[in-house]
Amino acid sequence: MKNPFISNTPSSSPIKPKTKSGTRVRKPDNASSSSHSSVHSSPVRRPRSNNGGFTDRYLPKRTDMDLKSVISLGSSSLPNFLPSNSDDQIEYRREQEAHETFDAILKNEIFGEKLSNNPIEPEDSIERIKSTPSAPYYEPTTPPSSHHAIDRDSLLSPTQSPANPRRLTYDHHQKPSSSTTRGASLLTYSEKRASRPSTASLIQNQYSSSTSPVRPDSKRLLLLPTKKTRQIAKIPYRVLDAPSLADDFYYDLVDWSSTDILAVALGKSIFLTDNKNNEVAQLSSTDDEYTSLSWVGAGSHLAVGQLDGLVKIFDIEKKKCIRTIPGHIDRVACLSWNNHVLSSGSRDRRILHRDVRTPEPCFEELHTHTQEVCGLKWNTEENKLASGGNDNMVFVYDGTSRDPCMKLSEHTAAVKAIAWSPHRRGILATGGGTADKRLKIWNVRTATKMHDVDTSSQICNMVWSKNTNEIVTSHGFSKYNLTLWDGNTLDPIAVLKGHSFRVLHMTLSADGTTIVSGAGDETLRYWKLFEKTKPQVQPASALLSAFNQLR
Template sequence: MTSIGDNTNVPNLNNIDTENQVESQRERHAHETFDTVLKNEIFGDLLTRDAIAKESSIDRIKNTNTIWQSNNSSSSWLATPSPERRRTRRPSDEIRQTNNGSSTSPSSHYRDSSDLSVSAPVTPRRLFPSVSNDDELMYRSSTNSSRGATLLTYGQKSSTRRPSTASLLQSQFFDPVSPVRPESKQLLLSPNKKTRKISKVPYRVLDAPSLADDFYYDLIDWSSTDMLAVALGKSIFLTNNSTGEVFHLCDTEIDFTSLSWVGAGSHLAVGQKNGLVDIYDVTKKKCIRTMSGHSDRVSCLSWNNYILSSGSRDRSILHRDVRMADPFFERLETHTQEVCGLKWNSDENKLASGGNDNIVNVYDGTSKVPTVTFQEHTAAVKAMAWSPHKRSILATGGGTADKKLKIWNINTSTKINERDTGSQICNMIWSKNTDEIVTSHGYSKYNLTLWDFPSMDPIAILKGHSFRVLHLTLSADGTTVVSGAGDETLRYWKLFDKPKSKIPTSSSVIFNSSNRIR
């Protein structure tokens, strides 16, 4: 038998399907409100008498189960009254006159504990300190508000039309002699807890013919000037998000394998299957520089001001200063297989690299030797993201044989948290507006997952793609995520609110430097 004080019927968020976390929070809040009001309406007098002095009325209601269990060793305190409570004077126990004029002693009408083996719980009379006795009698006789009939009560059948639900609620809440207790009224009229609304349907879907279905490619990126670049086979297209216009940037005889915008959004770096890296001036729609150095495809690119770093299937990382004539000034060979992930943390001047050898390395600046190495993943590490909110916090995701989302503290070389996502992690973004992480998945779920940090609880799962979601990027204002998949579509997801304050974007470092790109 379940008691009202038992919260076992309230949904446990830890046991609910991860696809409906937001809805579950809403449902749990509704259950808690109902449970609180119901306990107050039935046991309110007892709660008032046994309340802790420093506890607020609402807290007292919510902690009802705690109160009666702490005051009594058994949780059945209400169901089985103690002898002291059984010896309670009934309203009819006043001195009464008998037919022969004699009076009856009040003590003769006290109930003895030996006769109450099946007695019912004590139900103290509801008090209305602000209402006079006459008014209270009138109120009780007309509304049937005696204890036990506060919530579930039937009125006299009337031929008049039943009032609407809204008017009924309003009359109950604002009637000075409302049958609802003041504490319940306060809780019911208090503002509802705002739960976040996340649309699980993309607000825009674009066809992306020839968008490669290759785990090691990285083919979409969103600039700080609100321009989305996407490589489709041997062509690159730009989409102006503000106007919706689409521009053709360039073509090549070799497939494009990666691309990345410079911070100011004025230039686009493009990696190719033959190992070359091109830099395009998007205003002139012209390639202004081609840099060699790799002997195989360029899988990933990342900028740190005027430093462009590239990772390749030839197992090397090249650092390039675009102000210099040399194609690169440093070569790193710290991975034994293809370098498939590169992420600069410009604020702290740290670079993270992930490889097909399942290793994650972190470097100080352009140092050739990593300062930290993590080897816990059991599959290729392509998905990586630095926290924009906390220093030296890095998230990494493993491939098909691993499926783990791991959070690291670089300063202490320790793992903060870990989650088994149940699917290959193809890409990752850390929101700059909220402390949340978006992961895109391949084999075998083909969805996007929004995670809360630091709890790493899933907030929402976004479905729509029918192939691996390999490509992921974030809009300039941090509100929208664009995902690209092997189903040759781009999907726009509105996941975050706009930031409260905007940080002005600096002008192009390339143009402001004393040495132009040669």
């Protein structure tokens, strides 16, 4: 059998036959054309065709498409440089600002006042260019024809009007010599200085020269101070070890009081950290596990839920338990205060309302959820309560009423992350678990959904900033990070990475500037994300103060 690899191997170049005297056989001039196409024939150099009329180079012609490409620069629309699924959009916003500046200067240098319908103030053509809807030369839907011809000279040399001509030439400046041109000034020799000049000074010197061909309005735009962008630290400024911090989705073990004390439940013990002096003290210990904790609004008492269903209230000044409240028959997964009312949700599917001023263990019992209640948040200003459960349901209650006033059933996983907006009335944010991964914002007053975004990860906890309209979510499977969202559009602003396990616990500082996150990697991380709010100006008169109180 013949080897296919050998038969497919190309043979070496054929050797032309020779005569007996050693000279090569010359083929006749009238050889057939088939002989030239034969394999054994030598390659023949074909003469260069001159069908197009070009011999040594290609000279392009200006066509209608070229004009359309040039005139399209006059359009003020820019592509979207902010992808919605970006991990960090601050850098993209900076890039977008740079693109907008470049686009404005390019159009100003090429077209000048041609892009403006009101050529009265030529020095402000940059602002008019930014607001120009489209190029004024021709309508894009109508192709240029013979009676709509475009003047190439007027396109490349923009002028304002015959009464006030203006061209990108040296008419208004002294024409530079060969030794004072921009290129020559950059390459000339200069003595070494002790300090290196800054970039701003170099730009200032470059455009302050009278020989600069850049238009004055473009100079002003380039020399404007850059906009100060927000700086967000991507790494925590403090990391604390938290041994025995439970890695359980249904636990809520970190909370920050209004008196700047952080409470953390580690296994069977509770520790308090005073952030003013960084002192750490143990509050209590138990034979059972702690599953949730929540500070009262004044910061004087701490409510703690346990695995056995008991709820304990601790006096912080006395550092002892002043009351133990029964009622649940299984672990207490979430707690929330509304002045003197303490609400608790449990794995026994019930929500109990307790008045801590009375001796009764509870005065109202809710049975709306069919599985464990894992999320519970009061809106104290509007006296509304939101609850989320392992049954993928979210209910909103008016006060302590037994029947909910709103029912949300769009999530497809457990809803533990719940937050009320401190900036707008009746706005609620909810986040789903592993099978859902969606962050939703609702208007409770109108019973409508405002925003819905896929976070691509399990949402374990959520905090709405008091200082800015932004939301911080902590994630589990499978990103293990924190994400900062714009509360108006739900665009991601920044992603904070550092934890190596699910970020289950999260709380906000008293001044609203710092987020503390706790994860299954047994660490607590402090993130400085927000600035302090400026103090509000007090009313100038008592009458105005009384009027504001009436409103």
